[in-house]
Amino acid sequence: MTVSRPLRVLFVAFSRSSLGHVTRMRTAALRFAAAGHEVAVAAHEEVRELIERAGLRWIGVDEIGPAPAWRGMDDTATLRAFARTRLASPTYMASCLGDELRVIDAFEPDAVVSDMRNTASVAASMRGLPSFTCHNLRLFRHPMHAVLPEILATLDEMGVAAEHARPLGDAVLVPDLPLLDPLSEVPAETAGLVASLTAEIRHLGPLVPAELLDRPLLAEREPLLNVTLGGSGTGDKDLLRIVSAASGLGVRIAVTLGVDGPGGSALAEQVRAAAGNAEVEIAAFRHDAVDLMARSAAAVVHGGHSSMIEGLACATPLVFVPQSNEQRGNAARVAGLGLGTVVAGDDAVETVATAIRAALDPPDREAHAAFATAMRSADGAGAMVEVVERAVALHRIGGGSR
Secondary structure (H helix, E strand, O other): OOOOOOOEEEEEEOOOOOOHHHHHHHHHHHHHHHOOOEEEEEEOHHHHHHHHOOOOOEEEOOOOOOOHHHHHOOOHHHHHHHHOOOOOOHHHHHHHHHHHHHHHHHHOOOEEEEEOOOOHHHHHHHOOOOEEEEOOHHHHOOOHHHHHHHHHHHHHHOOOOOOOOOOOEOEEEEOOOOOOOOHHHOOHHHHHHHHHOOOEEEEOOOOOOHHHHOOOOOOOOEEEEEEEOOOOOOOHHHHHHHHHHHOOOOOEEEEEOOOOOHHHHHHHHHHHHHHOOOOEEEEOOOOOHHHHHHHEEEEEEOOOHHHHHHHHHOOOOEEEOOOOHHHHHHHHHHHHOOOEEEOOOOOOHHHHHHHHHHHHOOOOHHHHHHHHHHHHHHOHHHHHHHHHHHHHHHHHHOOOOO
C-alpha cells in the first residue's frame, strides 16, 4: 500500500526472559525500514547489540528479570497470584507505562507495534496512536489466560481510563499460520476476553528474516547439529543431556547457550565435558542464527516459537525437548505434521541419541522442503507492513492526531 510519506513506527519488545520477542520485532523493524519507513526498537539494555548490530535504532527501556518458575504452574489461581508479583505488578506496569510514554513522546511514531509489552498499546492509546500486538495464540492457553485478567485489574487500580485499558491494541497480529497456531485452540472464555479487547485477530504468517526468503533451501546439509534451548538457565540439564547424546553420532555440534557472563563460562565448560571427543562450537548468543539453522542437518530446540519457525522455514528437522505448556503445544503440532520428534525430560540419553540420529538423516527431507516453501510464501513481515500502513492511512482519514 502506498502511503503519503514514510511512517515512523515504534517497536517495543519484552526481552529478558526470552529473546524470541525481540528477535521478531527486529525482523519486523528491518522489513519496515526496507520499505522506506523510519523505525526504532525499544528494549532492555541487555539486547541492545542485537538491535544495533542489525543497523536499527535502539531506545532503552527497563525490564523485569527472568522468572522460570511460572513454567511449572498449572493451577490458574496460583498463576494469577504469581502474575500479580510479575507481569501484572503495579510497580512493573507503572514503570513500563512511564517508559513507553517517554519513548513515544521522544520518537513521535505514527504507530506502535509491541511483542509481550502489555502496556505499550495502552501508552499508544493514551497518545491517540494506532497500535498492534504480536502474540502467539498458544500463549493464551497458558500463561496469558491467567495473566491477562490480572493486567486488566492492575490497569484499573492504576486509574487508567477504560478507553485506554486495551493491552492487546487495535489488532492482534499472529506471527504464524493457522495450521500451527489455531484460534480454535484458545479456551472459549479466554477467546471471548481477547475478542473484547481488540478489533481484529489476524494470522500474518511467520516473521521470517528477509535474507531467508530468497535463500535456496539446501538439499545437502553439513554434518552439523544445531542445539539452541533459549536462555535464563532453565534448560541447562537438558542441554548437557543432549550434547552427551550427540557426542557419539559423528557430527559437529553447535551449541548456543543463551546466557553470558560467569554463568555462561561455567556452563560452556560443562558442555565441553559432556561433548567428550566430539567437535563442539559454543556461543553465548549468535547473530547468524538463521544461517546456522539453514546449514544444519538437524536442530534440537525447546519449542519456543522463534526457533521453531526458523527450523521449519529452513526445512531443518527438529527434535523438541519442551518445558512449558506453549513449547509442548508447539512440539506436538509439528510432530503431528511429521516434521519433528519430541523427547521427554526424563528420556534416557540413548533415547535422545536415537531421535537425533533419525533427524540428522530423515527419509522425507522433501516434505520438510515443501513445508518450508509454503511458510516462506506467507511472508508475515511483509504482511505486517501492509496492515500497519493501511491502519495508519485510515487513522489519518478518521482524524488521527499524527
